[in-house]
Amino acid sequence: MKIVIAPDSFKGSLTAKQAAEAIHTGLQRVFPEADYEIVPMADGGEGTVQSLVDATQGTFKRADVLNPLGETVSAEYGLLGDQRTAVIEMAAASGIQFINDETKNPLITTTYGTGQLMLDAMHHGAQEIVIGIGGSATTDGGQGMAEALGVKFLNSAGDPIKRGGGGLGELASIDVSAVDPLVAQTKIRIASDVTNPLVGPKGSAAVFGPQKGATPEMVPVLDANLAHYAAIIKQTLGKDLADYPGAGAAGGLGAGLLAFTQSQMEKGVEIVVRETHLKERAVGADLAFTGEGAIDFQTQYGKTPMGTAQAVKAASPHAKVIGVAGNVGEGIDQLYDLGIDAIFGILPGVVDLPTAIQTGQANLARTAENIARVIK
Known part of the structure; x- marks a missing residue:
């Protein structure tokens, strides 16, 4: 199994690289033998x-x-x-x-x-x-x-x-x-x-x-x-x-x-896709994980998760793309027709923002592991 991990940063909590490493940690608990491509992403803004x-x-x-x-x-x-x-x-x-x-x-x-x-x-x-x-x-x-x-x-x-x-x-x-x-x-x-x-x-x-x-x-x-x-x-x-x-x-x-x-x-995300060679690295992928601090209706307008999903689908049309976010907002239904197959929030319950930021790494790793267990 080949898995692409390509998130943006979780603002105030994790850089894109740290987020990718957290997802990787969780997935490895379930799929230790998988072939991983880890590609920190951004959309031209901060990070x-x-x-x-x-x-x-x-x-x-x-x-x-x-x-x-x-x-x-x-x-x-x-x-x-x-x-x-x-x-x-x-x-x-x-x-x-x-x-x-x-x-x-x-x-x-x-x-x-x-x-x-x-x-x-x-x-x-x-x-x-x-x-x-x-x-x-x-x-x-x-x-x-x-x-x-x-x-x-x-x-x-x-x-x-x-x-x-x-x-x-x-x-x-x-x-x-x-x-x-x-x-x-x-x-x-x-x-x-x-x-x-x-x-x-x-x-x-x-x-x-x-x-x-x-x-x-x-x-x-x-x-x-x-x-x-x-x-x-x-x-x-x-x-x-x-x-x-x-x-x-x-x-x-x-x-x-x-x-x-x-x-x-x-478009910022298109530049990052090109510079990171995301499409080339996604060839043959079975799964892809992307995400950022929030995913909502605005994600379709050039945000990292959408740009990542479209790049992965272009390289591997049958790959399933999973989005993870600290906050899942309104209007995500329309994203399912644009390249993202499923979206998951990572918070374990109701917490204040400082706590959510502080525990981002553990929450992301746990969520990735649980998604992987369902897939397995």
């Missing part, structure tokens, strides 16, 4: 670096960069086992965890540190970068990121504009003549499931700005500034990004990456 480094026997790198408020911090990214692909979570440098109720202000927060991480990866030999762009504290359209790569954003006097969404209103011209040569030689794969445009009622400022500190008065200012920014990009580079699906992701970082790097948008 993607950890999962891909674990799955490819890669290494971690650190660099001193600027956080959204311009303070120096040490941020981590991964270099995968092929030693040519880097994986970065923009939140490591520009995430919302760096701000609080007193400091959050998308008029000044910047993605400059994300660009610094990208440049560091390039100078460590990365020819391709996978960048997950969730959890940002910014609404600067990726201007800071691009500035770190060497792009100059100038006002009408020829001076650099201020970083942050507020500075974009001063933008008069863009100069790309000093961009690091490695940027043009590096393929950027943007891991994002967000389809919002850069501007407008469904744009970055209107939809995501308030959670980053934008007041009702700030939102129209930020939206107008991003529209102006998009117009200057179109005028300078010939790229029309104002309404481009996904350009509004991570405060417009999607637009900045599309404008100033050799990049393309992809």
Whole structure:
């Protein structure tokens, strides 16, 4: 029997690798002779670096960069086992965890540190970068990121504009003549499931700005500034990004990456499936176990369990895919027609959240063992 174990992290409790090991422990009690493929997974959000480094026997790198408020911090990214692909979570440098109720202000927060991480990866030999762009504290359209790569954003006097969404209103011209040569030689794969445009009622400022500190008065200012920014990009580079699906992701970082790097948008879980060679490793599988902290109706929209199930089914159509989760929510019935064959909660009874988090490993191993006993 061949069994694929490919869960995401159980947020706050287990990394994807730890979750996979717990499932493996439980299954081995029943099927000690089975052939196991253990593939830690992610969907482009938090935990993607950890999962891909674990799955490819890669290494971690650190660099001193600027956080959204311009303070120096040490941020981590991964270099995968092929030693040519880097994986970065923009939140490591520009995430919302760096701000609080007193400091959050998308008029000044910047993605400059994300660009610094990208440049560091390039100078460590990365020819391709996978960048997950969730959890940002910014609404600067990726201007800071691009500035770190060497792009100059100038006002009408020829001076650099201020970083942050507020500075974009001063933008008069863009100069790309000093961009690091490695940027043009590096393929950027943007891991994002967000389809919002850069501007407008469904744009970055209107939809995501308030959670980053934008007041009702700030939102129209930020939206107008991003529209102006998009117009200057179109005028300078010939790229029309104002309404481009996904350009509004991570405060417009999607637009900045599309404008100033050799990049393309992809679903996060599809990138992870490809980088981990999940389909190839699932050939001939009889069973597959996947899961994450919660499985519900949203799982069908690009979440790890669904992406994993579809990849396994593509490789081995007769394999049965089992989902496990700390919380099983509403609307799971529709998942059964999309590739997941059964879904199980792992909690032994009614417990508070701290207890559930603390006992995640034991609960996951026990549940996997019990499922295996039924199968046997």
